[in-house]
Amino acid sequence: MGLIGFLIIGLIAGWLAGKIMRGGGFGVLGDLVVGVVGAFIGGFVFRALGLFPGAGILPSLIVATIGAIILLFLIRLVKRA
Template structure:
C-alpha cells in the first residue's frame, strides 16, 4: 500500500475517533460519516487556529487526535449556537 493511501486511511480513522469523542463530549448523536468529517475538518481548523497563536501541533496520531477533538468540539459548539 502506498504511503499516501495509508496517510489518508489513518486520517480518516483518527478523524472518526476524534469526531466521535467530540460528539460524546458535546452530547450530540451523529453518524459515522459526520464523525469522520467533524474530526478531519476539525483537525484542520484547530491546526489553523492554534497556528495563529503560535502553537504548532506536530507529532504522531495522538497530536492529530487531540487537535481533531478540539476542532470538532468547536464546530459542534458553533453549529449548536447557529441552530438556537
C-alpha cells in the same frame, strides 16, 4: 500520515467531540466529517496561536478533537438561531 490514517483520526476525533459535547450524534459519516473538518479547524487555531503540539497520532488526535469541539459548538449555535 496517509489518507486512511487521516480519516481514522477524523472519525475518532468526531466521536470524541460528540461524547465531550453531549448531545445527539451525527452517525458514523457525520462524525467523520465533523472530525476531518475539525482537524483543519484545530490545525488553523493552533497555528494562529503559535502552538505546535508535535507530530504523531496522539497530538494529531488532540488537535482534531479540539477543532471538532469548536465545530460542534458553532453548529449548535447556528441550529439555535
